Amino acid sequence: MAETKDVKDLKVIIGLEIHCQLNTKTKLFCSCSTDYRNDEPNTHVCPICLGLPGALPKLNKQAVYYALKVAKALNLEIPEYSEFSRKNYFYPDLPKGYQISQYDKPIAERGIMIIDDDEGHDKEIRITRIHLEEDPGRLVHKTSRDRVGYSLVDYNRSSIPLIEIVTEPDLSSPKEARRFLNKLRATLEYLDVFDGEKEGAIRVDANISLEGHKRVECKNISSYKGVEKALLFEITRQRNLIRRGQEIAQETRHFLEGRGITTGSRSKEEENDYRYFPEPDLKPLKVKDWVNDIELPELPDAKRERFIEQYNISLNHAKTLTGDIKVADFYELIAENEPVLSATWVADTLLGELYYRDMKIDSVPPENFTELVTLLKEKEITDRVAVDILRMTLDEIKEGKKPDLPSAIVKKLGLGKGSDNEFDEIIRNIIENNPQAIEDFHSGKSNALNFLVGQVMKETRGRADPKTLNNTIKEYIEKME
Numbered sequence: 001m002a003e004t005k006d007v008k009d010l011k012v013i014i015g016l017e018i019h020c021q022l023n024t025k026t027k028l029f030c031s032c033s034t035d036y037r038n039d040e041p042n043t044h045v046c047p048i049c050l051g052l053p054g055a056l057p058k059l060n061k062q063a064v065y066y067a068l069k070v071a072k073a074l075n076l077e078i079p080e081y082s083e084f085s086r087k088n089y090f091y092p093d094l095p096k097g098y099q100i101s102q103y104d105k106p107i108a109e110r111g112i113m114i115i116d117d118d119e120g121h122d123k124e125i126r127i128t129r130i131h132l133e134e135d136p137g138r139l140v141h142k143t144s145r146d147r148v149g150y151s152l153v154d155y156n157r158s159s160i161p162l163i164e165i166v167t168e169p170d171l172s173s174p175k176e177a178r179r180f181l182n183k184l185r186a187t188l189e190y191l192d193v194f195d196g197e198k199e200g201a202i203r204v205d206a207n208i209s210l211e212g213h214k215r216v217e218c219k220n221i222s223s224y225k226g227v228e229k230a231l232l233f234e235i236t237r238q239r240n241l242i243r244r245g246q247e248i249a250q251e252t253r254h255f256l257e258g259r260g261i262t263t264g265s266r267s268k269e270e271e272n273d274y275r276y277f278p279e280p281d282l283k284p285l286k287v288k289d290w291v292n293d294i295e296l297p298e299l300p301d302a303k304r305e306r307f308i309e310q311y312n313i314s315l316n317h318a319k320t321l322t323g324d325i326k327v328a329d330f331y332e333l334i335a336e337n338e339p340v341l342s343a344t345w346v347a348d349t350l351l352g353e354l355y356y357r358d359m360k361i362d363s364v365p366p367e368n369f370t371e372l373v374t375l376l377k378e379k380e381i382t383d384r385v386a387v388d389i390l391r392m393t394l395d396e397i398k399e400g401k402k403p404d405l406p407s408a409i410v411k412k413l414g415l416g417k418g419s420d421n422e423f424d425e426i427i428r429n430i431i432e433n434n435p436q437a438i439e440d441f442h443s444g445k446s447n448a449l450n451f452l453v454g455q456v457m458k459e460t461r462g463r464a465d466p467k468t469l470n471n472t473i474k475e476y477i478e479k480m481e
């Protein structure tokens, strides 16, 4: 069956296992603070999260509540009871010799998330299950000068609450996987149970196979881009093997972020028998009773529909604006004034400029942005000038300064839109100094006119109105014959 198909036409099958740190104040089974990132190693520890003999876990209810919130948001079925289990393995990141996790009675099972497929159509991705577990410690591997390796271990992270979200193998491309993760992250942030900006907040195991062949699992990828890259690499690697008539080994591979490749593990250490059994120190949870108290906020899909309805903006803009709760909140602060124009400028310009500068939207004062949109609406400035002002504003914020209001910048730098006759001399000069362009124009090359418009825009620092400039320049050329 598979042999008759061209290798490049084999379907790509992807399933993800996503570990997300929940942003509770304290750890899953003790009261150590989870806010460890700026502190020395092993300063947020106690007998429980160090796994000392005799220490008993005490369940953090907040974490259960957060996990249930996620389960409800992704439409999972909540069972009557949920139970913790011990997952036994020996590794220095886990001093107890077992991780408290969940096995056959997870918090929730069988849900759905809808994403865009590669054609932009809605696609349902089935969620297999969500379970709660504790994070192990963190190992730092070092090489000393005599090249003998050694490892340091930090238990600050030990017992931070995680949820593991497992999907069915419903994703069909690396881009889909990326979109799934983006939407999942957005949902978790809407729910306020997760902070995706924190280092180590999300770790993904990406499973991938080609139709009719064995699956490979790329473990512990720590960025969204990394997942996409690892999957792209795997598709090429697996296709090449199949082309050469070799079998794909079912194995665990590691993704090397820096080099963008995956490598096979030397040992078979992952092929563990975890000897799961119910955790005797924690009672089963009657989760069905908890879930009734959970109220969900407005989620991305609902917000998107409301934005379209309330502000009359396009589907694409609504998708972009609701793809991140901070962007959605910013938009709602400024939307009253010119909702459509504001949507365009946030979605099509502001986000790109922020991304380019590695800045976050909540650093932008809403009043500055509102004023910029007003100036545009009143046609006091051109689009070009607006982009320049936006860039100046963001650069100032980035340098830690308080940016001037756009109206003040316009005044100070004389950036107000001019009428074409104000630029009479500039237009004449440009026409006179570009005889080649005039000749091209006469021989019907439309680019020539664009070139002249561009020159005038440059000379006027973008103050001329490109919409009228086309005609004006045409008239000048005809007049000057």
Ligand SMILES: Nc1ncnc2c1ncn2[C@@H]1O[C@H](COP(=O)(O)OP(=O)(O)OP(=O)(O)O)[C@@H](O)[C@H]1O
Pocket: 013, 014, 015, 016, 017, 166, 167, 168, 169, 170, 205, 207, 208, 209, 214, 215, 217
């Ligand atoms: N043929 C396949 N191709 C790609 N992915 C697959 C395929 N079959 C299953 N998967 C995915 O592999 C993952 C299986 O994860 P699961 O946790 O159930 O098992 P595991 O990987 O064997 O165990 P572990 O939790 O120890 O990693 C799921 O995300 C599932 O969608």
Ligand SMILES: [Mg+2]
Pocket: 017, 166
């Ligand atoms: Mg798993």
Ligand SMILES: [Mg+2]
Pocket: 017, 205, 217
């Ligand atoms: Mg797995």
